[in-house]
Amino acid sequence: EVQLVESGGGLVQPGGSLRLSCAASGFTFSRSFISWARQAPGKGLEWVSGIYSDGRTQYADSMKGRFTISRDNAKNTVYLQMNSLKPEDTAVYYCVLGYATTGPKGQGTQVTVSS
Numbered sequence: 197e198v199q200l201v202e203s204g205g206g207l208v209q210p211g212g213s214l215r216l217s218c219a220a221s222g223f224t225f226s227r228s229f230i231s232w233a234r235q236a237p238g239k240g241l242e243w244v245s246g247i248y249s250d251g252r253t254q255y256a257d258s259m260k261g262r263f264t265i266s267r268d269n270a271k272n273t274v275y276l277q278m279n280s281l282k283p284e285d286t287a288v289y290y291c292v293l294g295y296a297t298t299g300p301k302g303q304g305t306q307v308t309v310s311s
Contacts, residue, residue, distance in 0.1 A: 198222040198300040200291040205305030208281055216276040216305060218291030226269040232276045233297045234287035235304075241290070241297040247274060281309045 204216040218230065231246040245265040246254045253265050264277040274291060288304040290297075 198293055200293065200300065200302035202289060202291050202302045202305040205289060205307045207308045207310065209311050210281060210283060210309055212281050212309070213277070213279045214281065214307060216278070216289055216307075218274040218276075218302065220272045220274070220291070220293075223293065225272040228293060229295055230267065230274045231292040231295060231297070231299070232265060232274075232289060233292050233301070234285075234289045234307075236284070236287040239287075242287075243297050244289070245276065246295060278307070281307075283309045285309050 199221045201219045202216060204214060208214055227249050229246055229248055232244040233241050234244050235241045244256055244259055245263055247265045247267050255263060262280045267274045286307060286309050288306050290301040290304045293300045
């Protein structure tokens with residue numbers, strides 16, 4: 197059974213940073229493309245970033261330069277380092293197996309950017 201467990205969310209002031217983690221199990225993690233997606237209040241699910249099994253990364257345009265995705269295959273964990281956070285980054289952040297936001301995902305972790 198695919199399991200993805202996100203953690204690391206919280207309340208942060210504009211300009212601050214957070215590091216999200218996603219612990220994965222139930223599939224061959226080291227061979228899998230993993231994405232981060234987010235859902236802001238009242239909006240649909242938005243793809244944020246993804247990482248290939250070999251470490252190559254992809255980002256949505258609005259996150260380039262602020263967010264960094266990484267992975268530790270020994271720990272079956274993916275990370276999302278978020279810097280220079282803005283109020284519009286407020287959302288529930290999900291770890292997703294695969295390229296599409298419709299893939300298996302975890303329960304999400306809330307990120308709130310507010311002063």
